[in-house]
Amino acid sequence: MKLSRIYIDFISSLKIFFRGRSSFFWVLAFPIILMLIFGAIFSGGNVQYELAVQNKDGSDISASFINAVNSTNAFKVHMVNASENADTYIKSNRISGMLIVPEGFGNDVQRNLALGASRPSTGVQVNPTTTSTTNAIALNATSLNAQASQAQSNNTNVTPAAVILKVDQSSTSAPVISGVLSSIANGFNSQLTGSTQIVGVENQQVLSSQFKYIDFFVPGIIGLTVLTTGVLGTVGTNTQYRNNGILRKLATTPLGKSEWIISKMLYQTVVILISAFLIIIVAKLVYNVTAVPNVVTLLLLFVGTICFTGIGMIIARFVKDEDAANAAASAVTFPMLFLAGTFIPLETMPDYLQTVAKFLPLTYLNYGLRDAMILGDTASALYNMMIVLIAGVIFFVIGSIITDWREGG
Amino acid sequence: MKNEAEWAIKIEGLAKEYGNIKAVDHISFKIPFGVIFAFLGPNGAGKTTTVEILECLRKPSAGTAYVLGLDITKDQNEIRKRIGVLPQEFNTFDRLTVRENLKYYATMYDNPRDIDELISSVDLMDKVNTMYKNLSGGLKQRLGVAIALVNDPQVVFLDEPTEGLDPKARRDVWGVIKKLRDEGKTVFLTTHYMEEAETLADVVAIILDGKIRAMDTTTNLIKNHGCLAKLVIHGGNTGAFEALSVQWAGTELNNSDVIVPLRDKRDLAKIVELLDQRQIAFDELEMKKPSLEDVFLDLTATDREGVS
Ligand SMILES: Nc1ncnc2c1ncn2[C@@H]1O[C@H](COP(=O)(O)OP(=O)(O)OP(=O)(O)O)[C@@H](O)[C@H]1O
């Protein structure tokens, strides 16, 4: 192992990257363009989501829940008379979301608290409005709060006090509305439980009064950069250099496979850091999102790079044809992007998809980046980082071992 | 002193199989130091397979091979330090300049040669800052040769160094290769151009279907396998071809030209007489010196006879 060899390969890789206008553009500009597009679609500048709220329960608790919803900048709340028929109201007012606090909500919460449920479990129940989706994507009674659903299963006596969200599932605002509401429910829960009150209140503040889609999305876009640069970049260089014979030439020199892999990983890390830096700057300038990159963020980016470079090496090892390899890399990255909650909050997805997400390293990278950059929850960020690191070491070691320069390694 | 170290390259019973294909079929030969060795054979003969085994890129199925006295299965790291390689269809980093590419490979070794000196030895002085992708094919190959020399190797492997080049560019690359002999390097040159082997090589081995069919100095090969000379009857047409092919095996009709290999000193007189007798018309007669090509055709012809 010689540093001079790692250094020259690293520097050369960066030169090649910056000189290749299109790769340069796609790697650095694409995530930013994507962020601007999604930002425009979902937050539309300062426009708030119109949310109709119907309170069928007269209790203090329901009033304070609606207060919490009201205090969020995300919604412009229209109160609807309790006697109104919800479906008719939605149709005649062409409204995309309606929150119904059912009768007995306050009692349910009180009862749950009295039953001593570790979590009082206020769930948000999503009902698709009948407008376009008649064969309702059965989301009913999906508790969007993972902790609440846990409490549910632990204690069969507890029926969660649920508020009902009627929302057109086909609309682009649906995931945001339900995402924000579930955060509010989450915060509300924490506030009610004595045990986790401190964290809960803090969380509630961040989530319910400042949480905007773009806040959620900026770390996701950085996760996207780590994923695509790591996987697509590694698959790209490996297959390209193998097919155009450069790897074969390198294999006749004293350059070791490990030196090459280390150099390429450092190079990917630098590209990712540049990309993340640009994303953060643009997010600040355009959306005034203050995503603060701290040491944990840097660690997350680094372990993410290790992980996705490893996956890239594994793909490149088995799919040798350049086009097929790129297709395989896309087949791995794009579903992962969606399933790991890059574009829409995981909590708004059906249960089985959430289960799939638990097996994706990107999920933890996204969580970790959100924890570190937006929520300022270092402990949780480190926890997520450890998961990515473990997955990363496994993929990286396997990838390094099976990467073949010569016959028999 | 080990016997292996007396030779630049020593191969014994070397074989490489891919399923049923015997890419290299138990070949043995020795190459002395300081010669240009041409490994001549048609496409798919097994040249690259052999070379890449010597470069420690592939593992042989059987046999032994020593490069500079070093065992290719055990001393790979040492071999890599001491050989230079121009792979078939050589390629290097598109978006690095000539100098940056050379610098890159120079850094791979402990005691690299001076880069500027190398650049001038392959005549690329005015292209030092040109990116590799913007070089013409001939210049790319010359850079490839320079890169192969960057560690001042004792043995240089050049796999089809002039493939696809125009005649001028080919001659320029030949010039660079000839200089290597003067520097005392051993050159293992792979090619399917007879002319290239004939111009450059001291020793030629002909490989066909994974087997060595002949190996000798270039002059001896031509003397032993070729004909004395070739008579070209320009404008002889089918008339001349039909009249002569009966008696002179290997007679060819190439467009309107008839080419007759002469194996006996009296052949020429006989042919002229025959043409005259039968009043066969032609434009002109030309004598050609035999070349490696004829050796090659002779060898492939015996192959075909063996089959039928
Ligand atoms: N990796 C491989 N897998 C299977 N068959 C192979 C492999 N490498 C070579 N062969 C086969 O071995 C034979 C010899 O190939 P090789 O590349 O050594 O020929 P060559 O003399 O270098 O030909 P060319 O002039 O086309 O470069 C061919 O039939 C080829 O198809």
Ligand SMILES: [Mg+2]
């Ligand atoms: Mg070849």
